[in-house]
Amino acid sequence: MLIGLLIGGGVLLILIIWMISINNRLVSLKNNRESAFADIDVQLKQRYDLIPQLMGAVKGYMDHESSVLTRVTEARSRCMQAGTISEKIAAEANMGAALNGFNIQVEAYPDLKANANFMNLQGEISDIENKLAAVRRFFNSATKEYNNGIEQFPSNMIAGFKGYKTEPMFDLGVEQRQTLDKAPEVKF
């Protein structure tokens, strides 16, 4: 009788420890993902801060290109207003397209390319684009691990209990991919 009780107690203890470790693992996966998302914001903010400087540097050179410059500034404010992930992704894709159009127009201004300040800023923004790609990839892999943890058995039971849901990746979605696949218009 006593042995039965002891064994039962031992099994229960092991079960409890096991559930605690699963819970802690899920929490850490969730926090990893959120921290990765915050890292994306860091890069986005750096880009927003550089863009006014970039616009300032081309003043006097590209005064006749108001449409391209306006597009960049508008894209920027749209980015700053974006809240949810889907809004951010859409705003980001738009910003990327606007900067692309801008870069193509710059090709027509050799004076600008001789300007060291401008080339510096362009280099920094281009680096931020690469960094954005890097943190997005990390965010996606953190999301993948989190989703795996949520969906796999037996951790899915604990996840359901805590209300954890499968989360989206930083993905373009079908319509936006089509928009991006279209090359930006070039007006000379």
Added chain:
Amino acid sequence: MAYIGLQAQIRRNNARSTVILACFPLLILVGVYAFFFFTGGGKEHIEQVNALFIKTIPFVIGGVLLWFIIAYFGNTAMIRMATQAHTLDRKENMRVYNLTENLCMTIGMTMPKLYIIDSSALNAFASGIDQKSYAVTLTSGIIDALDDQELEAVIAHELTHIRNRDVRLLIISIVFVGILSFVVQILFRSLLYGGGRRKDKDNDKLMLVALAIAAVAYLLSILFKFALSRKREYLADAGAVEMTRNTKAMASALRKISGHAEVEEVKSDDVKQMFIEHKSLSGLFATHPPIEKRIAVLEQM
């Protein structure tokens, strides 16, 4: 050649490396036991042999551990002196710095320090034993010769070595081989010079047996070390592909490096093993798998 997927390669190599690494201390213990066996009278006195062996185990292990700790921590200083590398800062080499930083951000890894060796050879290596000392060193030759994607692949290869704790592994195996080499040298020397007082012929026989066993153990440990190195190189190539999502870049970088990797400025052979490519001897004694084979594996991924 049979298809080996990326993740399967990584798993396989890690398993094999653990086995090979476990063989090192085992080798030392077997050597000690063999010594006692042959000098203690063989099978007839097996119980005495066993008893003696068990008594000396803690001393052997203690001695090995002590040596190990000393050599392990002294190693990083040696590497720094041997390569005469200097720090690479962001301003003078923004391209390399950014490539490295971005790769690290992709996998959420702390960025290691960057160093550069002034040499026209095309080579790179990773070093360091902990988060504070991890570093990647590149030659100025490789920075100039490779394009962005290829350089990214090379840096990713070195970062994978750091991620896999390969350098730590390599230093451990170098230390073990060093221990056995030391033992062989001591025994050899006492045999040569200690034979002055030729009163005890048995003593000489003891020395000979010890020397033979130590030599065999030393040879085997060298082979283990090389096998370990080779496996880790394939693993690092695979890891680089995983990081950059680009098989062509790594293969193309290796093609450019092949034949131009000899860094004359560095003399130490121990340090050269850590480079991305090193041609010392071939086959079982090679520290790196042949470059053609590495390219072949990459191209079928």
